[in-house]
Amino acid sequence: MNPLLISRYTATSCLGRGIGPMRDALAAGRSGLKPCDFDGVALETWIGEVAGTDAEVLSSPLHGFDCRNNRLAQIGFEQDGFADAVRDAMSRYGADRIGVFLGTSTAGILETELAYQRREPASGALPAGFNYAFNYAGSHNPFSVAAFVQAAFGLTGPANVVSSACSSSAKVFASARRMIEAGLIDAAIVGGVDSLCLTTLYGFASLELTSRRACRPFDLGRDGISIGEAAAFALLERVSEPLADDAILLLGVGESSDAYHMSSPHPEGLGARRAMEIALAAAGLEPGDIDYINLHGTATPSNDSAESKAVRALFGASTACSSTKGATGHTLGAAGGVEAVIAALALRDGFLPGSPNTCNPEPDMNYLLASRPAPVRRVLSNSFGFGGTNCSLVIGRAQ
């Protein structure tokens, strides 16, 4: 594929707002996870919460989009000069030539869950009163986050949400790449926003996929995920010469489906392996060209087992790899975007991220427990989801 320039990127997670705190936490091996104290949830589990999300205020023209997910989106795109970069791109290309493709798994479902707790006793209707009026389009519908971002910037080009569970915000890079290649747009805002809600906290607990402690990806004693929330954004444009040496490029995308099971990955990781192979082929690279793999690494026994088999089969045991979900938690529909930003930081600053909380990693892999400085030119980032949906990205430096 023709490489694309990732001209600006930002991520906000439990590690902090923007890429500065994220980079510092990753370099120091610090986790942002904490015991769950979210909104009366009585589950023994850990979460990655973005502090101050409830206090974020949307400006009055955007009030119809108010929900935790869109507050988190706004916190996210206001970091690292991302909003200014979007406005600059609008002045260069036009508001109708910039696409918006964002991943989310649950959008603003939290507001629906809360509305169900406040149904009118007699009729069972959702609340429509002065203090709380239920708003389907602005919060419940998955598209609400893309509609919000379009409205916040005044963008009028193509837009959609990708909602393929935990691969969502990796697959948006594939959609944007095709739209740019087809000539329908000149640039795209991609990324993902997913926020804490009861459906995912209790749903993953019902499948016995949540850990009672902070998650330990790829640890031999791993016992489940820690759910996190995050907003990650990247601006994609065609490459125009000359490029700075540290320019960050999207070099390859690979997508596949397991065709195996709704909530378990293929045990041999065949779908995962195929996504990685296609991404490498799209980038014109061999496995040996990859300096670091940011694993999907959710810390469930079956996911990490399948992914370890796929990585060993394709890369052998020498390629440096880690999952950063011990630091951020599993941010579900935002995970692909968050980890694309982590890849960009590793490339820009020359370091290999470690894996907080993991002590006894899977054998026969070069699994990084601690972060360390190293030159990094090309990163492979994996995102796999429920329903057997897989996406791998190859991200690299210009030089």
Place this chain on the structure above:
Amino acid sequence: MTGPAPSLPGAWISGIGLLGPGLRDWPGAAAILAGDAPWLPADTVLSAPEQLPAAERRRSVRVVKLALTVGLEAVTAAGADASSLATVFSSSGGDGHNCHLICEALACNDRQVSPTRFHNSVHNAAAGYWGIATGATAPAAVLCAFDGSFAAGLLEALVQVSVDRVPSLLIAYDADYPEPLRAARPVPDAFGTALLLTPEPGPAHFGHIRAGLTTAAADTLAEPAFDVLRRAIPAARSLPLLAAIARGESGRIVLDYLDHARVAVDFTA
């Protein structure tokens, strides 16, 4: 915005599937849309396809049955191999009844969510069941653009065909919510359609389409009852295009998409 030009993404329509209220399949719907048969509105009849293993048939919710039925109809009609096809699933929402049951459970004191209900709640549930039913390991895109979800899926599938030069099966579908969500999202019944789009014409194709953005208003349907259906169920925003195909009428069709943009489709029969 100037609308479609020859450089815009295009594809051949090599298979069609359809299921909706009083619309049992594409040949039946085509006769009705062409004015050759009367439309007798009746509740959409949904069933889980036999290609699903027994456990998945039991667990499949309304949108899964709907999406798989129309997808399989389009593939079968085209004589294509479902296991080799890339897919685009586009829907305004997941399964409304499943969502209601989860929200109800979460409003109870014990907040017990069933594992099956949870995995059925993901927006890509239909895509996951499709893979299990057909063995398709090719990429599946899973999109949502509120009322414009059909047009969003059409654009995604068209750029797959034109950029990657592969066939792409678009499956657009929406089903009803129960109360109290229905008051907020009044989708009354289930409607789904599937278009198998190919870079080259199939043995028995339905014509060629090319699409781009426009600011023109969306087309309406001359028959008032059809236009009620078009506006009531997001996936039925496809009906102006399907009616043109059914009548074999070449021309430009404008479909609903976003608040500030529509999709203009140039159809050549």
